[in-house]
Amino acid sequence: METLQTFLKDINDQMQVLYKDGAGSSWMAQTTGDPEWAAKLSEAETRYNLLFSSKDLYEKTKQFLSTENVTEIEKRQLQLLLSEMEGNQLPEEVIADLSKRSSELNLLFNTYAPVVDGKKYSANDIREILIYSDDQELRKKVWFASKEVGKVVEKGLLELVKKRNEAAQLLGYDNHHQMGFALQELDRDEVFAIFNELIAQSDEAYRAMKKELDERLATRFGINPEDIRPWHYVDPFFQEAPPSNSTNLDPFYQGKDLVQITTDTFNSMGIEIDDLFAKSDLFPREKKNPTAFCTDIDREGDVRVLCNLMEDAYWMETNLHEFGHAAYFKYVDSSLPFGLRTASHTLTTESIAMLFGKMGKDPRWLKRFLQVDEATVNGLAPELEKFQQLQMLIAARWIITFVFFEKELYENPDQDLNALWWKTVKEVQLVTPPDETDNPDWAAKIHFTLAPVYYQNYLLGELMAAQLQRHIETKISPEFFTKETGEMLINQFFKPAALYNWNEKISRVTGEKLNPAHFVDVYCKTQVKS
Structure with a gap:
C-alpha cells in the first residue's frame, strides 16, 4: 500500500522533472525568440498542467490530508498540491x-x-x-x-x-x-x-x-x-x-556600471548574487524579450535574471527589483521538499523585489552606492520623497x-x-x-x-514591503544596508520558502500579520506642501 511519504516523494520527483523542463524551455524562448522553443514551452506547460489535472492524484491528496498523524511539513505540501490541482479539476473541453x-x-x-x-x-x-x-x-x-x-x-x-x-x-x-x-x-x-x-x-x-x-x-x-x-x-x-524634472536621476547614471552597483548593494548586506550573473542575460540584443524578469530554473540554485540594461534610473531600479527576486530564490532552504522550495505566495517575492527596487530613489542608497555628493542628495531628497508618496x-x-x-x-x-x-x-x-x-x-x-x-497581489506586495522596511529600520538596523538586515532576510524570510502561508510568514518575521498602518507610516507621514 502506498504511504504518504512515498506518495509525496513520487509527486515531488515528477514535479521537479516537469518544472525544470518548462522553466528551461521558457528561458530559451525568451532569450532566442525562436518559435521552436515557444512550441516546446507550450508542450512542457501542457505536461505540467496534466499532472495537476489528474483526478486520481486529486482524490489521493484529499484522502491523505484527512488522515491523522500528518506532520506540519507534509500537511503544507498537501495543501499546496490541493490548491494547485483544484482549479484543474475541470472537464478538458472547459479548460x-x-x-x-x-x-x-x-x-x-x-x-x-x-x-x-x-x-x-x-x-x-x-x-x-x-x-x-x-x-x-x-x-x-x-x-x-x-x-x-x-x-x-x-x-x-x-x-x-x-x-x-x-x-x-x-x-x-x-x-x-x-x-x-x-x-x-x-x-x-x-x-x-x-x-x-x-x-x-x-x-x-x-x-x-x-x-x-x-x-x-x-x-x-x-x-x-x-x-x-x-x-x-x-x-x-x-x-x-x-514624471518630474526635479526627480529625474538619469544624468547620475552616465558611465556607471549598473551590474557592479547591484552587486555592491546586495554584498553590503551579506547577500551574494554575483554567482548568478554567468547564466543571466542582462544587456539588450536582438531576438530577446525586451522587458525584465527573474526565473528559478531548477529550485536548486540555478536562478537567472533577464534585463535590457541601459545607463538610466529605470533600468537601475529594475535590476535591483529583479535581483531581489533572485536573492529570495537563491537562498531558499535546499533541504525542503521540491514543492516547498518556492515563494509562499507571489506577493512575498514581490515584496522583496519592491523593497530593493525602491532603493534607487532612497537618498541613503544614492549617497553610498551611486556616490552622489551629499549636498546634491540633500537637495534631491524632499522632492524624491514627495514623488514616492x-x-x-x-x-x-x-x-x-x-x-x-x-x-x-x-x-x-x-x-x-x-x-x-x-x-x-x-x-x-x-x-x-x-x-x-x-x-x-x-x-x-x-x-x-x-x-x-x-x-x-500588487498592492499586498507593496504593503508587505512597507511592513518589512519599518520592521528593519525600527528593530534590526536603522542603516538598512547592513549584514544584520541581510541575515534577517536570508534566515527568516528567504530560507523558509513556502513552508508557511504568506500571512503567517510576515507575522513570524515582524510579529504581526499584514497591517496597512506601516504603508501609511512610510508614505503619508510628511506635510504635502514643501
Missing part, C-alpha cells in the same frame, strides 16, 4: 474553451490600434501625448481612443467572465472571483478589510496630494481645478504620478479601484458595469468622470482578460 477565449481576446488587444484624425496611435504614442502634450483637444481625443479597445472586447470578455463563473460553479464555488482568492490562499474578507482600512488611513494625505496635483495641472492647462478630467493626467487610468498613493487607489470593481464584475456581470466603473473611479480615485459614462471603458484594461483575480 480548452477558457484558454481559447482568453487567447482570442489577447490577440484583439495586441492587434488593435485606435485611429485619431486618420492616424493610428499605439499605446506608447498615447502615453507620450498624455505626458508631454499641452493640446487639450488632442489629449481628449487620444484618451477616448485609448478606451476604444474596450468596445471591441466587451462582448467576448463578458462571455468569458460568465464561462469562468460556470467553471468555478462546477468546482463548488459561487463564482470565479471567490475561487481565485481561495486557491491563492487569500482570505477575501480579510484582504478587502485591509484595503478599506488603507483607504481610511491614507485618505487625508491622498486628498491633499491629489488636490495639489490638480492645481498644478489646472495651472499648466489654464483651466479651473474642478474642470480637470481623466485626459489631463499622464496615464489613461490614472495609475501613476506625472504621490506615486504610491495614486498606485494604491488605482489598484483598489480595479480590485473592488472586479469582485462586482464576477458577482453580477449583468449589472450596469459601465456606470459602476465610473462610480468606483470617482469614489476611490477621486477622478471626475467624463460626461459620457455609458461606454465599457473598464474593459480597455487588459488585466481583466489576461490576469483575472491577480491585481490585488
Whole structure:
C-alpha cells in the first residue's frame, strides 16, 4: 500500500522533472525568440498542467490530508498540491474553451490600434501625448481612443467572465472571483478589510496630494481645478504620478556600471548574487524579450535574471527589483521538499523585489552606492520623497479601484458595469468622470482578460514591503544596508520558502500579520506642501 511519504516523494520527483523542463524551455524562448522553443514551452506547460489535472492524484491528496498523524511539513505540501490541482479539476473541453477565449481576446488587444484624425496611435504614442502634450483637444481625443479597445472586447470578455463563473460553479464555488482568492490562499474578507482600512488611513494625505496635483495641472492647462478630467493626467487610468524634472536621476547614471552597483548593494548586506550573473542575460540584443524578469530554473540554485540594461534610473531600479527576486530564490532552504522550495505566495517575492527596487530613489542608497555628493542628495531628497508618496498613493487607489470593481464584475456581470466603473473611479480615485459614462471603458484594461483575480497581489506586495522596511529600520538596523538586515532576510524570510502561508510568514518575521498602518507610516507621514 502506498504511504504518504512515498506518495509525496513520487509527486515531488515528477514535479521537479516537469518544472525544470518548462522553466528551461521558457528561458530559451525568451532569450532566442525562436518559435521552436515557444512550441516546446507550450508542450512542457501542457505536461505540467496534466499532472495537476489528474483526478486520481486529486482524490489521493484529499484522502491523505484527512488522515491523522500528518506532520506540519507534509500537511503544507498537501495543501499546496490541493490548491494547485483544484482549479484543474475541470472537464478538458472547459479548460480548452477558457484558454481559447482568453487567447482570442489577447490577440484583439495586441492587434488593435485606435485611429485619431486618420492616424493610428499605439499605446506608447498615447502615453507620450498624455505626458508631454499641452493640446487639450488632442489629449481628449487620444484618451477616448485609448478606451476604444474596450468596445471591441466587451462582448467576448463578458462571455468569458460568465464561462469562468460556470467553471468555478462546477468546482463548488459561487463564482470565479471567490475561487481565485481561495486557491491563492487569500482570505477575501480579510484582504478587502485591509484595503478599506488603507483607504481610511491614507485618505487625508491622498486628498491633499491629489488636490495639489490638480492645481498644478489646472495651472499648466489654464483651466479651473474642478474642470480637470481623466485626459489631463499622464496615464489613461490614472495609475501613476506625472514624471518630474526635479526627480529625474538619469544624468547620475552616465558611465556607471549598473551590474557592479547591484552587486555592491546586495554584498553590503551579506547577500551574494554575483554567482548568478554567468547564466543571466542582462544587456539588450536582438531576438530577446525586451522587458525584465527573474526565473528559478531548477529550485536548486540555478536562478537567472533577464534585463535590457541601459545607463538610466529605470533600468537601475529594475535590476535591483529583479535581483531581489533572485536573492529570495537563491537562498531558499535546499533541504525542503521540491514543492516547498518556492515563494509562499507571489506577493512575498514581490515584496522583496519592491523593497530593493525602491532603493534607487532612497537618498541613503544614492549617497553610498551611486556616490552622489551629499549636498546634491540633500537637495534631491524632499522632492524624491514627495514623488514616492504621490506615486504610491495614486498606485494604491488605482489598484483598489480595479480590485473592488472586479469582485462586482464576477458577482453580477449583468449589472450596469459601465456606470459602476465610473462610480468606483470617482469614489476611490477621486477622478471626475467624463460626461459620457455609458461606454465599457473598464474593459480597455487588459488585466481583466489576461490576469483575472491577480491585481490585488500588487498592492499586498507593496504593503508587505512597507511592513518589512519599518520592521528593519525600527528593530534590526536603522542603516538598512547592513549584514544584520541581510541575515534577517536570508534566515527568516528567504530560507523558509513556502513552508508557511504568506500571512503567517510576515507575522513570524515582524510579529504581526499584514497591517496597512506601516504603508501609511512610510508614505503619508510628511506635510504635502514643501
